[in-house]
Amino acid sequence: FIFISIDERNECMKKILKKILFKKNDDRNSDKSLIKLALNKLLSTVMGIGLIFQNYLDWRPKRIYQAKKSGKIIDRKLYILAIIKNEGNYLDEWIYYHRAIGVDGFIIYDNESTDNSKAIIDKHSQFIDIDYHFFPGKSKQIEAYQDAIEKYREKQIWILTIDVDEFLRPINDTDIKTWLQSFPKKVSQILVPWTIYGSANHVSRPAGLVIENYPYHSNDQFITEYKSFVKPELVRKAFMGHFYKTIGKIVSESGKKLWYYPYVLLVGSRPSSKNFMTINHYYCKSVEDFEEKIKRGDVFDYEKNLRNFNEFKIQDKNDILDVDVSHYIDKITNLKNSDAMKKS
Numbered sequence: 001f002i003f004i005s006i007d008e009r010n011e012c013m014k015k016i017l018k019k020i021l022f023k024k025n026d027d028r029n030s031d032k033s034l035i036k037l038a039l040n041k042l043l044s045t046v047m048g049i050g051l052i053f054q055n056y057l058d059w060r061p062k063r064i065y066q067a068k069k070s071g072k073i074i075d076r077k078l079y080i081l082a083i084i085k086n087e088g089n090y091l092d093e094w095i096y097y098h099r100a101i102g103v104d105g106f107i108i109y110d111n112e113s114t115d116n117s118k119a120i121i122d123k124h125s126q127f128i129d130i131d132y133h134f135f136p137g138k139s140k141q142i143e144a145y146q147d148a149i150e151k152y153r154e155k156q157i158w159i160l161t162i163d164v165d166e167f168l169r170p171i172n173d174t175d176i177k178t179w180l181q182s183f184p185k186k187v188s189q190i191l192v193p194w195t196i197y198g199s200a201n202h203v204s205r206p207a208g209l210v211i212e213n214y215p216y217h218s219n220d221q222f223i224t225e226y227k228s229f230v231k232p233e234l235v236r237k238a239f240m241g242h243f244y245k246t247i248g249k250i251v252s253e254s255g256k257k258l259w260y261y262p263y264v265l266l267v268g269s270r271p272s273s274k275n276f277m278t279i280n281h282y283y284c285k286s287v288e289d290f291e292e293k294i295k296r297g298d299v300f301d302y303e304k305n306l307r308n309f310n311e312f313k314i315q316d317k318n319d320i321l322d323v324d325v326s327h328y329i330d331k332i333t334n335l336k337n338s339d340a341m342k343k344s
Contacts, residue, residue, distance in 0.1 A: 022265045026314050028223045030270050040268030048250075048259025055236055055247055064247050068186070070156070070233050077104035078158045078176060078229075080168075083135065083144045084108060087164040088115035093209050093332065094164045095124045100331035101168065102176050105129035107152070107159070109144035112136045127339055145238035152232045160229045161241070167211065167280040169195065173327075174276045180229070183255065188234035188248030191258060193272035194224035194281040198318035202286035209332070210282050211325050217280070218317035223264050223271050227279050253277040283315040 021043065055064065080103055084091065095106065105128060108121060112134075121132055131151075135144050145161060152159065158180055160168060170176055183190065196218040206213045218224070230244050237245040243261040250258045254273040262269065284290055290312050 021267050022263070023267060023269075025265065026310075028264065028314065029221060030223065031268070033268065036268035037270065038268070040266055040270075043266065044259045044262065051245060051260060054245065059236060059247065067233050067247050070154075075177075076156055076158050076180065076231070078160065078180065079103070079105045079107055079129075079131075079152070081107045081145065081148050081159050081161045082109070082163060083111055083141050084113060084117060084164055085111040086113045086115045086117065088113070088117045088120060089205070090164055090210055091117055091120045092123075093211070094167070095120070095128075095130075096332045096335055097167055097211070097328065099124070099128055100328070100335045101170065103128075103160075103168075104157075105131070107131045107133075107148050109133045109135040109140070109148070111140055111144075127342070141241055142238050145241075145244075149230075149232045149235045149238060149244075153235075154233065156231070156233060158229050159232055160227070161244075162227050162279060165210075165282045165285070166194070166227065167282070168192075169278045169280045171274060171276050171278060176277075179276050183251065184249070186249045187251055188231050188246035189244060189250045190229040190253060191226040191243070191250065191262070191272075192229065192253045192277050192279050193226050193274060195274065195278045196222060196224055196315050196317045197280055197282045197284075197322075198316045199284040199286060199290075199312075200318060203288065205286045205288045209329060210285065211280075211322075211328055214282055214285060215322045215325050216318035217320055217322060219319045220274065221271055222317060222319075223269050224281070225264055226262065226272065284312055287312075 059067070080098055087094075098106075106124075108130060110117060110121075110132065118132070121130055124130060125132075133144075133147075135147075137143075148159065162168065168176070170179070180190075197214045198216050198218075200214050200216050202213065226242055228243060230246060231248075234247045235244045236247060239245045240261075250260070252258055252272055254275045256273070262272070290309070294308065
């Protein structure tokens, strides 16, 4: 061990720590160990304190103070940030859905789409603000997110970063704007958990709406990833697709303080609350859809496409029927009719 290079030694230590501190990839359920839960909280706190030091070393106290001072406006608009590639089969429904639940606009980075995605965006741009950017290249996700943060740093809005297979879902019809306004001004990032929706045993892609064709989801004990709302003026760095390095308080959707991103596979991990908001993640859809998703590659790291059918099996959860889906189908239908009347 002592005769290998420093880089090799560091990589070896990372692998050892990963085996000790992280569960197997297919273990998405809680253990009941209070000791592991305590270790999870300790590790998250240590990582959070490390983030605070990084923020101060990078931005310095003066800039941090100025960023916090600028976040005084309470009535912030909500924009959805996404990077897309050939999502024409589902983009129309996704935009309609989020318009129907009260989103104010979209920031869309188009990673070399060759389908009808741009035509769909142009159609919706007649009714809602869509900031469209053609963004070519490989593995452009983090670069696109950071670019959006810099463009909107002075706008004082909320940005929710999600993909086209993710739908923001208010619990019990919670008003999104009222919910966002309920958080203290020092909150810079809100992490909202996924609810995983399964394939409903579809092999081929069915016609119709995603929210109608895939009505079954995981139970509340299935541990999932998160996506985040951020105030762009308090973002130091786009870190990964699910988390930003921010100045200020990080909280869950119910307002509980989080020191760092709650890694799903970290020892002692637990399911998150879903009291006010969740994100319906249609990870699998049909087998046909998932095969196409694999072929598109990963916008985060094209050379290391992590999608495979082992992950499909892990995420294909069809435990509980979504009994409220018709409510959102009606919202989309009403909005489509309203658009048609405005154009006529």
